[in-house]
Every structure is written in structure tokens, then in C-alpha cells.
Amino acid sequence: MEIFPPGLRTVVKEWQIQAMVLVSLSLQIILVLMGNSRKYSTSNKLSFILWVAYLSADWSATVSLSVLSNNAGTIGDDAIDPKFVITAFWAPFFLLHLGGPDTITAYSLEDNELWRRHSLTLVIQVGVAMYVFLRAWTKTALNFLAVPMFIPGIIKIWERVWVLRSASSENFKASMLGRPDPGPNYARYMEEYSSKKDEGYDVTSDTFGEVPVVGDIYFTAPENVMIEDASTLQDSYVFFKTFKQLFADLILSVQDKVNSQSFFQKVSFDEAFKVIEVELGFMFDVFYTKAFKVYSRKGCFLRFISFSCTLSVLLAFLIIEKHAFSTADIVITYVLLVGGIFLEIYAVSVLLNSDWTMLWLSRHKNSAVDLFYRVISSFPLSGNKRWSSTMGQYNLISYCLEEKPAKCSVIEKFLCMYELLEKYRYQDSAEVSSYLKKLIFEHLLKKSKSVLESDLDACKKLCASRGDRVLDNAKCPDCSSREKHNTLKERIEVCDQVSKRAKCLHELGEENDKTIKDSVTKDFDQSILLWHIATNLCYQYDRNTSPNSVQCPNCEASKLLSEYMLYLLVMRPSMLPNGIEQIRFQDTCAEAKEFFKERKSLCDMDQARIILLDVSTEIAPSKVKGDRSKSVLFEGCRLAKSLQFLEVDKKWELVSDVWVEMLCHAASKCRWNHHAQQLTRGGELVTHVWLLMAHLGITEQFQISKGHARTRLSVH
Template identity: 60%
Template sequence: MLLIVVSSFIFTEKRMAMQIFPESVRKIWNEWELRAMVLISLSLQAILILIGSWRKHSTSNILRIVLWLAYLSADSVATVSLGILSNNQEDSPGDSVNPDYIITAFWAPFLLLHLGGPDTITAYSLEDNELWLRHLLGVAVQVLVAFYVFLRAWSNKVLNFLAIPMFIVGIIKFGERTWVLRSASSEHFRESMLPHPDPGPSYARYMEEYSSKKAEGFKVELGPPIEAPKAENNSNDAGGVLDDSIQNAVILNKAYSFFETFKRLCADLILSFHNIEKSQTFFQNRNSEQAFEVIEIELGFMYDVFYTRAVLVHSRLGGILRCISLSLTVSVFLVFLFKEKHAYTGEDVAITYVLLVGAIILEMYAVVMLLSSDWTTLQLNKHKNGVLKLFHTAVSSIPLVKRNRWSNKLGQYNLITFCLKNRPAKCIFIKKDLFINKLLEKYRYQDSEDVSKELKNLIFTQLKEKSKSASNFDACKQLCARRGAQVLRDAKCLVRLGWTIFGVEFEQSILLWHIATDLCYNFDVKRNSNVVPNQNCKNSKQLSDYMLYLLVMCPFMLPNGIGQIRFQDTCAEAEDFFTERKSITDEEKACTMLLKVSTDISPSEVKGDRSKSVLFDACRLAKALQSMEVEGHWGTNEKKWELVSQVWVEMLSYAANRCRWSDHAQQLRRGGELLTHVWLLMAHLGLTEQFQISEGHKRAKLVVQ
């Protein structure tokens, strides 16, 4: 077996390397090597199950690094531990089995249990689901190795018999993980949603009847088609007259119903007009808070499908397997508790207790997480169960169990702040010209803010208004292609500002409007401390910094382009500008000096196209916005900020619709992105190109006269 060969090689190399250490150190190492590896394996499982679900609502980079290391290390540590176990029998005297080997061999099924992993994280990323076949091969090999260790330690002792139920538990866990990985892989996920083959009405039978009636001399005509009846939409559910518990239940049920339909978007399948109309009717009658709550729940279900065992665990089979594994583990613990253990060393007995208690605690924690999830609430809404509801209520009231469905954070990045370099370096020992310093510097200027209700309301109101025009496929296609031009056209300033949208790449528009928004915000708000910014001004600033955050930190979520090059060149020009003027020390002075630069001649006519910087083009845009306010195009700056905020919402929706579903799904494990919520919300409102053109099920009627 390959694993035994590899582990034997590692074992031999390790022994050769240990020869350089003193005898006392080698002795301690040989005694505690396996024990340490087993305890580390259990510790990694505890880390995975405790913080595996936190990434659903956390944007912490430290958490991601810890979880990534634990996920990659967990399988390796357990596998190496099995390899060490397979080599330890050589120390046994004669044909007898060393008691120390018997108790350590009892740890083999626990290592299988660890290889199965916790319920809260089966896949670290989508790519892990695609490797399910490799994991299946690993299952077969590692089960054989564990069984090999078990057979070599067999001596009709109680521990040998106790290992059998633990083997069953380990194989259950291992099998569950493989099945879930396979189910979430792109191929099988898509296959699971394909409808049953539908040949439609029999054309041959229809034509036979047509020919027969015509041959008999009847006048036969093709009558008007018979349309299949549409399901009635109850648009008044979850209305404001209902109490909170009923309203929350209805919203949860609706979210799951929509999830079952709209998860087709994650398999590159199309939706029907009926699906779109039903969804539109529901969301058109909701406020922004209810709409985004439905989206949050749906994306939570999507996260669980791709990264956890939720689908299996919350099924009837999953419940049975959970009961079997927990009852077997508790039974083994009770038998071991009252068993005579004098033949074994105290350290090994203590470690065995730790493994058993650890397995029970982790299983109980998994049950607690199961009871507190939206899946359980959904089941309680469908099937009334007093006992389960009591447990669910008790578990949900525990502060440590309460979790947000997503981070509700908005990444923020500001170009001028980044160029001023005012924030001190976290590590003074790293040289400035090293790549690692540049990487850390990029993260140093990344901020985040909470997504406000006002911002959600702005986005939802504008998208809902757009959806009223989505009457057919062509209209949807045009609406999805808008990235600010329609807003400028409605405000009658397309001629003056259209150059920032037409004929330029999308990332260029983002940089132009980002810098211009920053300059206008500084001029209107920061320079006048007594002026309170209106809500559109705040929303514009947030969305401006968020779109630049996507451009810098998540460029894969935006349409293809040269965004990184354009950002670097713009930063280089800004840094040169600030360096030449020593008086610029903060953002307010920087914006003031930029606005003072004359832009009567287009920068491209002076500089050519060698540099992709848009710094002073953005200054032209900011001055145009300010001058239109002064010239009386708008009565107050509120009109200006209303325009800017609407432009940003159009850019946001354009980016959301152009991002691939796999990139949206990847962000679910990083706390979630507002862009992903907007993408799914647009699909619900019919603002998507991913639906079929045919309008329902029709059947031709034969008219005989």
C-alpha cells in the first residue's frame, strides 16, 4: 500500500535525522511522538469545528489563515499518525502483542474519525469539492491502513472489541464527507437539478388526428393554443399585519423556496419566466429590509450546500447516522470507563480518555449547531415538534451559538489615502522594496464599514424601479448592460459627463468616479465641518470606496480589464504630485491641491497614452460636477449627490451581473460580499440574462368543423 510505503520512508528518514540528538532527547521523542500527533489531530478538529462556521460571517484575515492552516494540516497529521502506528509493532517482543501497542492501535479509528472532519467545514474552497474522487481514494487507502493496524494489534482484549464500533463511527464520518464533496462538485450539483425528461405533447398523435379528420372531409383548423394555468402568487404573505414570529417563518419558508429554484444560477442553468414572475411579485411587495433578509437566508443555504454537511445532516438519513455515531461513541466511553486498565501506561489511558471525551464533546457541539440553524427552524415550520422546538429555543438563546448570516461589512479602499502613505508599517524590519512589504501595505490601507439600512434601501429602491421595465429578454439585457449612462441621460447631463462612461473600460469608469467622488466629498463635507452630509452623500462615499476595494482586493469579481495597471499608474502619478508639494500632509490638502490644477486641456493630449493614469481626468469630472451645481443645473448639492449615488448603484449592479457565480460562491466563505447579495437580488427582480425566452407551457388545440 502506497501510504504504508510513504510512511515507512518518512519513518526511516526521521529516525536517521534523530541520530544527531542526544539519547535522552531521542528517548523522549520516541515515547511522545505518536501521543503528540494524536493530540494535535484532536486539537485541529476542535479548531475546525469551532471556527469553521465563523468564516460565514467574518472577514478577518487572521481567522482565514488559522482555518486554512488547520484544514490543510488536519488530514496530514492524521495520515502521518496512521503511518507511525503501522510501524510501531516492530517493537513488540516475539509473537505476543505489546499492551502499549494495543491501546495505541485503539486510536486508529479515532484518526479515521478525524479524517472525516467536522460538520461545519467539509470543503475549504470550491476546488475541494471537485477533488472528491481523490478523497474517495484516500478513504479506501486510509481505512485499509487503519484496519491493518487493528489486525496486527488483535489479541482478544476488550480494547480490540471496543475498536469495532469506533471503526463504524469513523467510516460513517469519512463516508459522509466524501458523499457531501461529491454532491457539491459542479458536475453532480448540476445533474441534481436537471428536470425529468419532458417530450411534450405528442406531435405524431396530433398529426394523425389532424390527417384522419381531414381525410373524412371535415374542415380542420389549428385553434388558439391552450395555456397551462399559472400557480397563484400569494403576494400578501409576510405582510406588516402579522406578528414577528409568523412573519419570520414566512420569510424563511419563502427564502428556502426561492433557494431551491434560484440555485440553478450556480449551475449555469436557466430560469423560467414563471420563476421570474413569481419572484418579482414577491419582492415588488417588500421593503428593503425584508428583501435583503430573504437574500441573506438564501445565500446562507448556498454556503451550507457548498462548504458544509448541512444537506446530509438535516436529512432523515443524516439524523439516523448522527444518532448511531453519538450512541456508539458514548457506549464505548462508558465501557472503557469501567474497564480494568492496569496493563496500560497512565499517559496512554489519559490520552484515550481525551480522545473519547473530545469525540463526544465535538459531536454534541455539532448537534447544538444543527439545532440552532435555519434548516432546523425550517423543519419546525413545516412539521410541528414540541420537543424539538423546546431544544431549538433553548439552544438559540445561548449567546455563543447566535451567529449572523453574513458579515454585513462593506470593504473600503481609498486611493488618495493609499497614496499619502500616512499609516505606519506594521513590521519595521521588512525592507520597503520587498514583495512582502508591498503585499502587507495593500492590506494596511483596507478598511470596512457596516452596510447601513439606508444604503440597502437605496440599492433596493433603484433595482426595484428598474425591474418594472424588465418586460422581456431584450429589455433585461439592456438593463443589465447599464453602468451609469441611463442615470446621466435622465439627469440631462449625458453630453457633458458621458465621456466617463462611453468609450472607456469599466475599471476606468470606477477610478474616474471614485477620485471625483472623493474630491467632491472633501469639498462639500470635510472643508465645512458644520455641514452634515446628506444620506446620498454618505452612500456615494461608501459605494465609491467599496468599488475601489473590489478593484484592488477582489479584481476577479469585476469584468476583465487592466484595472490593476490603471490603478498602479494612477497611484504613481498621485504620489509624484504629492511628493513635489511638501505641504500636502493629509487628504483634505491633497484634494484641495488636486482641484487647483488646471484641466482646460485634456490630459491625454498632453501625456499621450503611455501611462494609464486617470488622476487628472477624474479632476475634470469633479470640476464638472461642481460647476454644474454652481451654474444652476441643480438647485443644491443634494441633487448632485443623488446623481452620484445612482451612478454608483448602476455600476454596482453592472459588476454584480458580470461576476461569475463561482466567484460569488467563493466570497461566501470570506464573510460574504454586498456584490453577491446584489447579484441574487437582481436575479429575483428579473434583472438577469439567465432565463428562457419562451413564455410558459402551451398546447395547440384542434378545431374540427
């Protein structure tokens, strides 16, 4: 039985290679235009399009070469068909496409680790293209034009292998290792020691005092202040050369730590975050683009050769005899040549507007540089963003109320993707405000100044703090002192009028203090859920009782961080310490959905929060429910009621500080590869915090020793 009719098979055989070559070129255009945008875009659609294009690009070029190779195998010893000659001329273009654009060499870190596999595949494809070229050889002008087209194709493939290999964890780490250091000659020292001792002398070994480490980092003032962010670019590059070791699991020296601290403890929060942005932009280029290797003298020279070859072939193709070829094949050839030149020009324009070029321009000052800067500043690509400046948001109550319902299609059920898509549906984003950056920076600055330069144990304690340090420093008053405040009694009366919760609120004392302190000593994922629920409920409570309080910066910052940390727990669990976050989240959601389902009059999230606070939590939920279910819904309500007895300003100051410390804890415990992976999704706030912590000396990745011990023999 013939599935495809003969006419359709004829059309496919006649036009399959033409279709494949256009598809391959289209995929390259998508990659080159959109590849760099993932540095600052959090769009899931963009990620999906790039993922499909990245995987399909190599596949389409490889299949096309296979089709050409199959066609070459059917060529007899008679005269070669002109159609095959011109299609064989397209083989070098597939090599050009296999080399990939400058803006995306790896979709994920795993692609760099597979550089050997990529190398073998690409070398085989070069062999296939050469085979097709030799089979089509007839000493025509078109055959001779194919020779220079192999040059840019091979250059591109070599660049891709070179970049993938350099960005692999093994080679990236090896590139930063210094020269082997054997240390002082111990054997010679002991020989001299034993010799003097045998001669009867009284020999002692004295150790010199250690020289204190001071900041000696050297920043060169930018030569050209006309360049936007010239100082920031140069400062960032200096730190990038040192702190990229963190992305290879290497340790920093005390000198590196002190140098960085001496800079970041003196700058504003805005400047500090700018430096971090540029540094992470450099790291993105190292792992996922050709920038770090190709944007050099060698890379520019190779790019010039590649562009010159393609342009010369286009000009030569304009004048050679083409009557033997069909119009469609000639048009496709022109499209390939013009497309290749366009991709090269676009790659150069991206280079000219990159931080690497601006960094170079900031180090030079003359009329030519100024003119060059004015020209490239007028390009539509100027002013590219370095990261999304947004943070993910996730609200547990909104998710449980199913405020964004969607019909489950048959396809979603078949692919078992409904639950995943349901999570994405409730994912939101918010801008990282200046106040939030300031809050985080000032919090870390206090921590940075509280430890000595070489106190590794203190740094470990700071990294391990997840809210307990904030509560210890807060020194909350006990019940007896709190009851003396008239403001508190007034707030209790208001609370009673709003939702009749007087029975819960009058029970002050050690129990409430214990509830608050215990909430930050539980499993980290449990603490996040507890404080997320409590923050949401307190936010609604204060909005009802004192609307002005929810407009205070600490209140807004607390809400943002609360929903951001839950976003990490639900959507980015790999960035948090190991735990049972998925089980705890689904059990909490199950209990919340059951609770809301029983109250059919419930219509919105504000009512849901009020009803949750109405539930009596006089008896600890764990005593009633046991520990089989991991839900923490009403434990979060209990925490919210305990927090309500603090004065409004102090409460939100405490809550915001706890959330910042939780964020810092998550940042310090996340592995470098998870931080690096998020650079392709617009960047994460937690990654910026991690690098900022390292710059301020709050990291475990530094060595205590300051150098070799200095000893001398004393002979008496």
C-alpha cells in the same frame, strides 16, 4: 554526522504518536469551533487560521496512521507490546478526524470538485487503520472496544465523501435537473396532418393564444409565530429551493421570475435583504458544511449511532483493566474519547441553533416544541449571525499618501509578499447602513417595474447599464440654463475664495456634460477609478464649502460605494468584468505618488484633495500624456470639476445613483462561483445585490417560453 543526538531521537520515537494524536484532536477542535464563523466574519486572520487547520487536519491524521502502520510492520510473532495495543486503539479516532467536523467540509469550492481524490485517499486510510487494528489483535478488552469505534469513524468519512460529491458543480447541477421533457408528439401530429391532407381535406394548424403568467407562489403561514423570523425563514426556504439554480448556471422559468417579483415588489427593503441573507446562509451550508445533507432524518439517525458508539466506548473504557498501559497513554485515550463526545455535542448544539432547525420549529406548534425552543434559545450559540453586514473600503488617495507605513521585513521580501500585505494594510470596512440598503432596493425596484415579464432584451440592457441609464434619465440642464441660477454663481464665488479655481469652474457647457457622460462609457475598471477619484474630491470640496451637505444620506452612501467598488477592484478583481484593473490602478497610484512627492508641504489627505483640484485640467489629460500610461488621476479631477456645477442635492443624488448602477452591473457580470466563494469570507454586498436582482427579475438567466405551444388541426 548525527544531526539529532541519540537522546532526542529516543524521545521523538517514544512520544511522536502521542504528540500527533493530540495535534490532530486540537486541529479538529479549531475547525469545529471556528468553521461556521467564517459565514459572518471578514477577518483575514481567521481565514488564515482555518486554512492552516484545514490543510493540516488531514495531513496530521494521515501521517499518524502511517506511523502506526510503520510500527505495526515491526511487530514480530511474539507477544505484542501493550503500548502498541493502546496506540493501535487510537486508529479509529484518526478516521473520525479524517471525516471532519460538520461545520467545515470544504474550505473552498475547489475542494468539492476534488471529491474523487478525497474519496480514494479516505478509503486508503480506512484500509490502513484496519491493518493496524488487525496487527494489534490479541483478544483483549481494548481490542474489542476498537470495533464500535470504527463505526463513527466510517460514518464520518462516508458523510464527508457524500457531502463533497453532492456539492460538486457536476452533481449539484444534476440534482436540480427535472425529468426529461420530450415535448408534444410532433411525429404523430404530422402523421395525422398528412393523413387528412391526403384524404383531400383542407387542413390548417391553429395555435391557441398564450395564457398570461401570474404569480402563483404559495407561502404557508408559519404554524409557530413564537420562533424568531419564522415567516422570513419559510419565505427564504421557498425561494432557496428555486433560486439555488443560479449557483449551477441553470435558467429560471418565467413563472419563477413572476412569482419572485410578486413577492419582492410588495415587501420592504429590510425584509427583502433579510430573505436574501437567509437564502445565502442556506447556500453556504450546501457548499461548505454537512448541514444540507446531514440535517435530515438519515443524517440524524447516523449521528445518533455515532454518538452512542463513542459514549458506550467511553463508559466501557472506564471499567476495563488498564494496568498494562502507561498513565500517559491512558490519559490521552480519555482525552480522545471525551474530545470526540465534545465534538459531537457541539455539532448537535450548532444544529439546534441553525436556521434549518428554526425552519422546522416554525412549522410545528405544540407545548413540546415551545419548551424545546425556550431551551435551545438559552444556549450561548443562539442568535448566530448570517453574514458580516459590512462592506470593504479602499481609498486610493490614502494608499498613495502611505498613511499607514510599515517596515518591510526580510521574510516579506524573500516571500515576495510585501506588496500583497501593503494592500491588506489599507483595506478597511464599514457597516452596510439601512439607508444604503434602501437606496439599492428602491433603485432595483424601479428597474424591475420598468420591464415586461418576458422581455429578455430589456433585462440584458438593465444588466449592461453602468451609469449611462442614470445620466440619460437625469436630463441635466445645459450650460445656458445652469448659468441663470444665482445659487450656482454663489457657489463659484465660494469655490474661488477657498481654492482659487475660478478659471476651471466658469467653463460650463457641453464640455462638462460630455466629460460626465463619457466617464461611464469607458472600460468598467476605468470608470470605477474615475468616479472614485471624483467622489473623493467632491466630498472634500463640499465639506469645505457647505459642511451640511456631506452629512446628507446620498453623500455618505456615495462615499461608501465609491470606496467599496475600489475595494472590489483592488482586493476582489475576479468579481468584476475582465479588464486591466491592476495595470490601471498601479499606474494611477504611481502618478499620484509622484505628484504628492513633489509637494513636500503636503501633510494629510484633505490637503491632497484640495491640491489635486487646484491642478488645471483645461486641456484633456489624454491629449498631453498619450495612452501609454493607463493612469486616470487627472481625468478623475476633471470629472470632479464637471460634477461641481450641479446643485449639491442633485449632484449627490446623481452620484449615488451612478454608483448603485455600477454596483448592479458588477453584480450581474460576476460569475456564480465567485459569488459562492465569497460566502466563506463573511459575504459580499455585491453577492446580496446579485441575488436581489434575480429575485426582482433583473437577470439574464431566465427562459422566455411559457410552456408548450398549443395547436390543433382544423379540417375544412
